[in-house]
Amino acid sequence: MIDNSAPIIEVSNLTVLRQELVVLESVSLTVNKGEFTAIVGPNGSGKTTLIKAILGLIRPDKGSVNVFGLPVGQLSEARSRIGYVPQIFDIDLNFPITVFEAVLMGTYGRIGIGRRPKRQDREAAMRALEKVGVADLKDRSIARLSSGQRQRVFVARALANDPELLVLDEPTTGVDVATTGSLYTLLRELKQDGVTIVLVSHDIGVVAAYVDTVACLNTSLVAHCRPDEAECTAALTDMYGCHVAFLHHGEAPHIVVEDH
Amino acid sequence: MLESFGYAYMQRATVAGILVGALCAVIGVYVVLKGLAFIGAGISHASFGGVAIGVYLGINPIWSAIVFCILTAWGIGMTSRKGHVKEDTAVGVFFASTMALGILIIGLKQGYQIDLFSYLFGSILAVTMQDVWTTVVITALVLSAVIVLFKDLMFVTFDAEMAEVTGVPAGKLYFLLITMMALTVVMSIKVVGIVLVSALIVTPAAAAYQLTEKFRNMMALAVVFGVGSCVFGLILSDALRIASGATIVLLSTLVFFVCAAVSPRRRRAKAATP
Numbered sequence: 001m002i003d004n005s006a007p008i009i010e011v012s013n014l015t016v017l018r019q020e021l022v023v024l025e026s027v028s029l030t031v032n033k034g035e036f037t038a039i040v041g042p043n044g045s046g047k048t049t050l051i052k053a054i055l056g057l058i059r060p061d062k063g064s065v066n067v068f069g070l071p072v073g074q075l076s077e078a079r080s081r082i083g084y085v086p087q088i089f090d091i092d093l094n095f096p097i098t099v100f101e102a103v104l105m106g107t108y109g110r111i112g113i114g115r116r117p118k119r120q121d122r123e124a125a126m127r128a129l130e131k132v133g134v135a136d137l138k139d140r141s142i143a144r145l146s147s148g149q150r151q152r153v154f155v156a157r158a159l160a161n162d163p164e165l166l167v168l169d170e171p172t173t174g175v176d177v178a179t180t181g182s183l184y185t186l187l188r189e190l191k192q193d194g195v196t197i198v199l200v201s202h203d204i205g206v207v208a209a210y211v212d213t214v215a216c217l218n219t220s221l222v223a224h225c226r227p228d229e230a231e232c233t234a235a236l237t238d239m240y241g242c243h244v245a246f247l248h249h250g251e252a253p254h255i256v257v258e259d260h
Numbered sequence: 261m262l263e264s265f266g267y268a269y270m271q272r273a274t275v276a277g278i279l280v281g282a283l284c285a286v287i288g289v290y291v292v293l294k295g296l297a298f299i300g301a302g303i304s305h306a307s308f309g310g311v312a313i314g315v316y317l318g319i320n321p322i323w324s325a326i327v328f329c330i331l332t333a334w335g336i337g338m339t340s341r342k343g344h345v346k347e348d349t350a351v352g353v354f355f356a357s358t359m360a361l362g363i364l365i366i367g368l369k370q371g372y373q374i375d376l377f378s379y380l381f382g383s384i385l386a387v388t389m390q391d392v393w394t395t396v397v398i399t400a401l402v403l404s405a406v407i408v409l410f411k412d413l414m415f416v417t418f419d420a421e422m423a424e425v426t427g428v429p430a431g432k433l434y435f436l437l438i439t440m441m442a443l444t445v446v447m448s449i450k451v452v453g454i455v456l457v458s459a460l461i462v463t464p465a466a467a468a469y470q471l472t473e474k475f476r477n478m479m480a481l482a483v484v485f486g487v488g489s490c491v492f493g494l495i496l497s498d499a500l501r502i503a504s505g506a507t508i509v510l511l512s513t514l515v516f517f518v519c520a521a522v523s524p525r526r527r528r529a530k531a532a533t534p
Binding site for chain 2: 055056057075076077078079080082083084086090091092094095096097098101102105106108109110111113114116117141143144157161167
């Protein structure tokens with residue numbers, strides 16, 4: 001049974017090896033219901049591997065991953081409560097489908113194998129498109145989108161099944177400033193609706209203004225803290241090998257990197 | 261030119277051509293979009309081993325080829341998914357070894373004059389009534405699976421990871437897909453031959469891909485191209501007394517080049533280049 005009081009994500013002692021290489025080492029991380037967590041870290045620090053393990057796409061070599069209080073491998077139907085926005089490079093953008101069809105796919109897990117989408121599923125897909133502001137593009141081929149529009153479409157796909165947990169892998173890479181801004185505003189709204197959010201990101205500075213906690217990853221978990229805590233600043237300084245500090249100027253936070 | 265259709269052999273060949281053309285085209289859509297062409301080539305070469313086993317045991321080579329190709333497809337799938345080798349490496353390993361096994365087994369059957377040429381390059385005019393019925397049953401099975409699982413197969417072809425995350429059994433659907441590929445390959449052996457099967461799977465779908473940005477349209481066009489190539493290839497080869505399998509494949513290749521030349525995709529790619 002699904003335990004509603006359990007943390008949404010519970011990673012304990014997770015170690016992942018690829019070939020002989022240690023990609024993640026003894027990572028333990030808890031994300032509670034309604035929390036917005038950013039996973040940050042340098043390239044090759046295992047960020048994507050961590051979320052793939054959380055999503056059950058990669059099996060741990062050691063340790064365990066529980067989602068919604070269940071081992072991730074045994075989630076079955078509860079999987080349709082997860083929304084996932086993969087890295088845009090992982091998607092074949094020349095695939096012959098329209099924006100609406102791509103977003104409707106977000107509901108397929110909930111619909112079940114061998115069944116057709118019903119009116120309520122189509123409506124859910126439409127609502128998701130409206131939420132991200134690209135409803136007017138619904139009949140367009142996904143190949144004919146700007147990078148900003150594309151990102152909105154794949155966020156809409158993740159939202160189509162009204163997820164309780166939303167996982168995004170570098171959603172702002174190669175995307176214009178306006179889209180990045182509206183994405184963060186949308187994530188904030190979703191958080192207010194009680195959605196638990198895990199975001200992998202490079203924009204450490206921007207992220208800090210929106211998230212509850214930052215998980216600093218560098219093969220092992222260096223720190224898991226609130227962005228305004230000194231511990232977080234220190235961890236980032238260590239990881240990037242230079243001094244990083246968050247400076248908040250109202251709504252638009254900046255990041256300052258000092259010479260080292 | 262069409263008087264040959266009065267003969268039973270020509271009618272059987274036509275029915276087989278239509279079914280196989282449609283089957284290859286439908287499976288080809290998934291193969292082209294998911295990048296499984298090399299697995300297709302691997303499975304088709306493995307069918308030689310399957311045919312050889314049937315000949316050696318004295319059973320209908322179609323049945324032994326079905327079993328052998330499905331096992332090979334699963335072998336490739338499991339080696340690449342669970343093992344530490346890439347998919348194309350797994351195909352490479354199975355590709356030659358299953359063919360070598362076939363050659364070895366045929367060699368053991370001394371004094372047996374098997375018409376290897378017809379298995380390698382097809383002999384659509386030699387299609388028997390039993391072949392036709394087998395093709396009808398297998399085609400019906402595969403196409404029903406495609407219809408029932410249409411949305412799910414499209415999802416895993418587009419984005420297997422997202423499908424897996426949201427609870428669609430992507431792994432099982434992948435194995436179903438390669439099983440259907442194996443069945444399609446074996447059904448096509450008589451029509452175009454082991455060496456040319458993968459072309460009949462890939463080419464009509466690749467041609468359709470040039471013309472549309474809609475999945476359903478791509479599948480419909482691929483079927484038109486696949487069936488068209490088989491039927492017209494058959495008529496042409498009969499009239500000109502040339503090899504049927506090769507004619508069918510070259511005809512579909514011609515269609516591909518025409519489609520590629522007029523493709524809106526190509527025009528778009530040009531327009532997008534700064």
